[in-house]
Structures are given as C-alpha cells and as structure tokens.
Amino acid sequence: MKRTILSFMLLFAAMTSFAQKLSADQILGTWQCSDYKIEVYKSGSTYSAKLLWSKYMFEADGKTSKKDSKNPDEKLKDRPVQGLTHITSLTYKDGEYADGKLYSVQDGNTYSIKGKLNGINDLETRGYKGVPMLGKTFKWKRVQ
Numbered sequence: 001m002k003r004t005i006l007s008f009m010l011l012f013a014a015m016t017s018f019a020q021k022l023s024a025d026q027i028l029g030t031w032q033c034s035d036y037k038i039e040v041y042k043s044g045s046t047y048s049a050k051l052l053w054s055k056y057m058f059e060a061d062g063k064t065s066k067k068d069s070k071n072p073d074e075k076l077k078d079r080p081v082q083g084l085t086h087i088t089s090l091t092y093k094d095g096e097y098a099d100g101k102l103y104s105v106q107d108g109n110t111y112s113i114k115g116k117l118n119g120i121n122d123l124e125t126r127g128y129k130g131v132p133m134l135g136k137t138f139k140w141k142r143v144q
Helices: 002-019
Strands: 029-032 036-043 046-054 085-093 096-103 110-119 122-128 136-142
Touching: 029 046, 036 085, 046 096, 085 110
Parallel strands: none
Antiparallel strands: 029 036, 029 136, 036 046, 046 085, 085 096, 096 110, 110 122, 122 136
C-alpha cells in the first residue's frame, strides 16, 4: 500500500511539473522560422522584437539592406529594414502573449499578433487582421 501511494505521489509530482507554465520572460532571446529571425526583448512591461534577418531583407547583392519602401509614413521609407522593430506591445496574459502589433515590411501594414510558448525552445505566433482565424501562423525555434 505504501509503495502504491509513493508511486502515485511521484507520478503526480512529475505530471504537475510538466504542466507548469513557463515564465513570461522565457520568450526573451533570438528566434528563427523559415522566413525570419528576430530578437525578442522586454520593453517596459511588454515584449517587442527587432528583425535580424528575413529572406526579403537584402537587395540582389545579398549585402545591402532593403529600405522600408512600403511604409505608409513617408519619413520612414528610407530606413533600412534590417534591425527595425518588427513586433511591439506583446503582453503576457494567462500563459500566452496577446495584444501585440506586428509591422510587415513586405506590405507596410500593421497586424495584430499573439503567441504561445509550447516549450522552452518552441514559440508559435499568429499574425492577423481582425480575426485570428484568418491569420497566418509561424512556428519558431530558439537560436542557441
């Protein structure tokens, strides 16, 4: 009987340790998916990310950063795409990240973004306009 209780307690402890949510700051760091590489940093009480690399980032020479030519703000059209702030205002709520804004250099539009850490090295984000169901999901891996 004691052995059964001890086994149950160990199993319960193992299950609850896996079920614990990761802390909000676990999103900090460098992440990469097939099309982008970003660096997530804390900005006050929210999270932001700068664009480190994109397959759309460089001119034909592969070295010169493209300009933010599709930006609706005329003053910003000459800034380089590399290093610009790509995600802002991402807030941690109930184990997920929500209410963020994603600026797309491809079309100059700003989208809503939400995300979730599925593990210490796995991040899933969804960018959308209006309804999340109509958005696009990105699966990111942490860059060590």
